[in-house]
Amino acid sequence: MYVFGDSLVDNGNNNFLRSIAKSNYYPYGIDSNRGTATGKFSNGDTFVDYLGAWLGLPAPPPFADPTTTGPRILGGVNYASAAAGILDETGQHYGERYSLSQQVINFETTLSQLRTMMSGPNLSRYLSKAIAVVVLGSNDYINNYLLPGLYPTSFNYNPTQFANLLLNHYARQLVALYSVGLRKFVLAGLGPLGCIPNQRATGQGPPGRCVDYVNQILGPFNQGLLSLVDALNNGSHPGSIFVYGNSYAAMGDILNNPARYGFRVVDRGCCGFGQQITCLPWMPPCFDRTQYVFWDAFHPTQAVDAVLAHRAYAGPPSDCHPINVQQLALINFL
Template sequence: MDQWLWMMIIFYCLSSGGGGVVGAPLVPAMFVFGDSSVDNGNNNFLSSIAKSNYMPYGIDFYQGPTGRFSNGRTVVDMLGEMLGLPYVPPYADPTTSGARILGGVNYASAAAGILEETGRHYGERYSLNKQVLNFEDTLNQLRSQINPSYLPQFLAKSIAVMVFGSNDYINNYLLPSLYSTSYYYNPKDFANLLLNHYARQLLALYNVGLRKFLLPGIGPLGCIPNQLATGKAPPGRCVSYVNEIVGMFNEGLRSLVDQLNSYHPGAIFVYGNTYGAMGDTLNNPATYGFSVTNRGCCDMGIDLAQITCLPLSIPCTDRNQYIFWDAFHPTQAVYAILAQRAFSGPLSDIYPINIQRMIQI
């Protein structure tokens, strides 16, 4: 039996409250980097107004409100279950140390982006650069727990999930009153700016030992309630300009995946077509059991463009029929679709291979 499997068995015995385990682990660990869509509690420990550690968030999660921006589990919670891992703990939690980090750590932070400045109007957050530094701190801790001769294999078999880009548009480029990027960069140049920053940090993670990367693209942000509330789209339609500019980023990210795979044959970088998966769900809601596509399930008050639910508000009861939970984030039901497509979907969903194949390499 592989050493990492023995370690994970010991970890499960030592851990408590680590929900999500569905079987023997298929990988040693999962390290999660990203924004609010995969934040599982880091912003609870930061001086930020981008928090979700209150009801009705978590209304369908066994632990209640945890800092997840969802009514229940997130896409990485579900991917972790498919991989046989416990829910990975948030880096900022003081108890995230010792045996708890052996199955992975979550560094994601609400309002964070690829650019350092993104989301600054919400207060503290872990930017992409800071999340990479935080991973290196975890790596130092792992060196004291894992045999040095085995650590490279542990890292190479683990999966890094990177969910970035949305905030660089919603909470930067599309807010000209707060950020100057749209004055200095046209959409194509801005996408290239983001991708260049992104590539440098991906290589930093590669250089310290990670080898398997899942890189989801940005979804159709022009269709989220936050953007629909701006009034820049005809009734029943999405904001086409927003979808067009995030499409430039997605095209570039898919090309970047090809380049990274070409120049790093010992690693595998995978592009997740979030735009296509969400677009299919929005265009064919009844096929997936949804009936409400243009507004969030939770109460966001008069300002329908705000991102988070009103504290202690009563959400809709038919949550599985809603695509969006709040003005920005999908419901747990949608995350289940995205997770399944990433894990076992065809090339149109995940390129060049799905996670099921990735873990076999």
């Protein structure tokens, strides 16, 4: 499993970068196996940890870790970086991060190592079985388009134009990954960002409610990504399959029916004063993490990620289009 993404799936890359977007301190990781912070923006495991577990794969190591070489890269690598976006400039006010284009370059570094470890035909077969998971786009809105004081994009593009800009960049990088040998792609759509505590705290929506405007501007991106998946699957990229993960519907279901999933608190995070920010170092989080949908102002708890991963792995076409990850894993191209 090769993971491309942002803080939703970063597992420690930003620990090695000059960035203020870090989670290498308590209470992050409080519920992880080790009980310590690893650099994941969660109280425990992330979406890709759970998805990997369903696939029987160990969590891939972070690319930026100097020990991620040799046999360690054979089970996959995680390139995700907190604050990163599809656009290179997204999140730049946080300092260093691997944007999508840099993550693709980093994958090519891994690839050159793999070429020294196996023959050409074996490498092609290996890559055709690998699953690339891409979780990106949230920061292009939260840490770009919705920050007009720092980024001009909302003055230059209406929501549909901005979605098209993102999707054109995205498609180019997907084709680059296809051209070097990856064949199975899981592309996560955007969840309802207007419902994260950080956006609720802006006061742009009714008290205690999601910010509808934010959710609405995501529509063109999610619809466009679904259309892009259909276009990529229409025969122009033989021997490959692209899957769209409907994060918006899955997360929306959890937010609309929290009790069905065992959650009680949907409008604030478990740490960091609940709404504005990430966790504050050494400040104890809420007591019962299993009751919360959000861990901090931006990220879900591991309990939510477990639900989302299972829906991606085994869900119906309304969750994962045109097939789910379990079906994807069984396809053999070579």
